[in-house]
Amino acid sequence: MLCVKNLTGGYSVHQPVIHHISFEVQPSEIVGLIGLNGAGKSTTIKHILGLLSPQEGTVTLGGKTLAEDPVHFRSQVAFIPEAPQFYEELTLWEHMELTARAYQMKPDVFKKRAEHLLEVFRMKKVAKWFPNTFSKGMQQKIMILSAFLVQPSLLIVDEPFVGLDPLAIQALLEMLQDGKQQGMAILMSTHILGMAEKYCDRFVILHEGRTSLHGTLPEMRKQAEQPDASLEELFIGVARG
Template structure:
């Protein structure tokens, strides 16, 4: 289980962005991290990944802190960022090769998975192209392919659908669903609430850096006393107070 307990932190010690955030991601589930721009979603994700050091609280993966066993922690997790980051001097295929080496994938496993992902996301002809020639959506697919290539135990996804065409969105959603069914635990930040309601098992709603509501849709409906509310309606209730 990925466990975040009482996490407080941000970019400056005197001005934390998130306050006492707690959440859990278990195998075989997708947890939706929901909030307005500036609510603290990306900050929470950066704390989980170890890109920011918490001022208070802990992040554990299967009971271990990042500081206790960095290799174990990082080898179990992959990340799809909101904005693509890539090496201009490497082709798409070389990005996949680099990822496979970092995660120590056997060559035959890498080859099979890479070919399947290129086919699924319609990038086979672009395998030996350089990403600075790609459209924004194609660049985002590099991040998606690299993360899915390793089939991690835990996948962190930050606004993955930005810039993707409908076929790519459909392919990614199927991959996320298949990953969950294989036992992957997924934390997904998204603004597309209708999609989140359909695909996520539980939700964490952040507002002003604090968890305001959490649980399954049924649990949140009971807590708010609104038995028929959609996720979007619950979210609007929270942000409007």
């Protein structure tokens, strides 16, 4: 599904943030993108989304780059950012309507999916409210609802649990599991390592813009020569050099 190959890039041609990063995300799996603040996680995600152009390497989705088929590429991807981004002039329901129109969703399909998601995330009563009256966790739910509404082939989530209450976290985890079972490819950046170890199939651990460890937990244990290490122990070992 998603193939990142030899990716080098950043915000300046003269000072790349990430260097020669390669990994894949296949259908029906969750890949955890792990690293300290400043390790290059968000920069990698921005390259995948097409917000930054690679200095070297390629990002392909279904074998094609964004430049080769921008409409198809973007129609297959949904993104849940760490910081909620919304239009103050639109209600929650109108945000979902806008998303549905952007992805050319049929009205009856939209209505069914939207009502189900509002029920799951306990947002039905505030569907006609404006987001500037919401708490941060409720604002984050706008991003989550919009992403799952389109049922993308590739879902990218960046620290999705920030600000969510325990029930919302559980609902999100269940939605991620359901998406995986339905064939969705999921790339998740998170600092909650215990949760990542439990729910992710494979991992990419970044350090100073480079891939330090990658693969399943047993594969990374072998790479680090630590046969009994947890994900947190492997991460701390990388972070401390």
